[in-house]
Amino acid sequence: MNFRKHVLLPVLAATSLALAAPSAMAQNFRMALGDAAGGTQWELGTKFAELLEAKTDGKAKVALFPNSQLGDETDTVNNAAMGLLDFSVLAINNVTPFSPTVGLLTLPYVIQSADDAKTLTQGDIGKELTENTIRDAGVRIVGWAYSGFRVLTNSKRKVETLDDLKGLVIRVPRNEIMIASYQAWGINPTPMAWSETFTALQQRVVDGQDNPYITVHAMKFDEVQKYITNIRYIFSLEPLIISEQVFQNQPAAIQQAILDAGREATDHSFAYLQATEDSIRAELTAKGMEISDPADGEREWIEKATTAVWPKFYASIGGKEKLDAAMKALGR
Numbered sequence: 080m081n082f083r084k085h086v087l088l089p090v091l092a093a094t095s096l097a098l099a100a101p102s103a104m105a106q107n108f109r110m111a112l113g114d115a116a117g118g119t120q121w122e123l124g125t126k127f128a129e130l131l132e133a134k135t136d137g138k139a140k141v142a143l144f145p146n147s148q149l150g151d152e153t154d155t156v157n158n159a160a161m162g163l164l165d166f167s168v169l170a171i172n173n174v175t176p177f178s179p180t181v182g183l184l185t186l187p188y189v190i191q192s193a194d195d196a197k198t199l200t201q202g203d204i205g206k207e208l209t210e211n212t213i214r215d216a217g218v219r220i221v222g223w224a225y226s227g228f229r230v231l232t233n234s235k236r237k238v239e240t241l242d243d244l245k246g247l248v249i250r251v252p253r254n255e256i257m258i259a260s261y262q263a264w265g266i267n268p269t270p271m272a273w274s275e276t277f278t279a280l281q282q283r284v285v286d287g288q289d290n291p292y293i294t295v296h297a298m299k300f301d302e303v304q305k306y307i308t309n310i311r312y313i314f315s316l317e318p319l320i321i322s323e324q325v326f327q328n329q330p331a332a333i334q335q336a337i338l339d340a341g342r343e344a345t346d347h348s349f350a351y352l353q354a355t356e357d358s359i360r361a362e363l364t365a366k367g368m369e370i371s372d373p374a375d376g377e378r379e380w381i382e383k384a385t386t387a388v389w390p391k392f393y394a395s396i397g398g399k400e401k402l403d404a405a406m407k408a409l410g411r
């Protein structure tokens with residue numbers, strides 16, 4: 080099936096608005112989503128839009144543009160920083176190049192559960208990372224989508240050991256921590272924009288990639304991938320960001336409504352993940368995907384990635400003490 084046509088048609092009507100003009104003064108906001116409609120980005124975005132409209136008595140409305148229509152996820156950070164785009168929901172790993180301290184959240188195997196993800200994003204550490212992101216990237220995190228662990232998919236063979244991984248061409252985001260993780264596992268991954276990933280998998284330019292079950296499902300990767308390995312190296316967090324310029328241009332009441340709607344949409348996202356991940360996994364199996372676990376409880380994957388990757392990124396996350404503080408917050 081033609082994926083692009085299939086996914087884009089329902090939303091093409093709105094594309095003429097895309098990046099047309101800054102809308103800082105308007106109350107008709109535009110929100111970019113990197114994923115197709117139907118995943119956790121969409122769920123967070125639609126809930127946020129509904130809440131914001133209700134909280135402002137219809138004065139603030141948000142139109143969603145899924146499937147990277149407003150640019151690749153990394154472009155949306157730049158566009159929002161310049162005030163050309165209002166909101167974006169994107170994977171945290173695509174924010175890291177602009178705001179390196181959020182790399183703390185993608186250091187392999189730091190987050191070991193959905194509750195860990197909640198603790199780090201909603202506590203003092205999350206507040207500090209939000210402040211840093213305003214300072215470094217010109218965007219403010221006002222909500223979080225919780226998308227589950229990024230699992231490895233590929234079209235060639237069942238992967239359980241690091242030996243099985245050898246020879247596979249794996250796409251990763253342009254994220255140094257993720258590149259280093261695969262290097263620690265013995266292969267050189269292929270960095271590539273998210274918006275190009277489906278086509279690259281379809282055309283067999285790359286063999287595989289990693290993303291959560293919900294994203295694999297929303298992006299219809301089951302049409303181009305056969306095998307899933309339940310690695311748990313990164314729990315996918317997808318912040319809802321607003322241009323800081325746009326935020327500062329809003330009246331206080333709208334700013335407060337944005338912050339409140341973001342908090343409530345975040346709670347909704349957490350509940351949505353708990354309610355849907357199992358059935359989505361079952362659906363992918365029913366569609367013919369084969370799921371396996373990494374050998375030996377993932378021991379070798381964990382050991383290699385944590386030993387080689389963590390020390391390389393102490394400086395960029397703000398010092399080893401930031402990792403120590405995260406571990407303390409997680410009770411480890």
Ligand code: MLT
Nearest residue numbers: 113114169170252273294
């Ligand atoms: C990526 O792999 O670039 C992102 O995690 C994709 C996404 O935002 O779902």
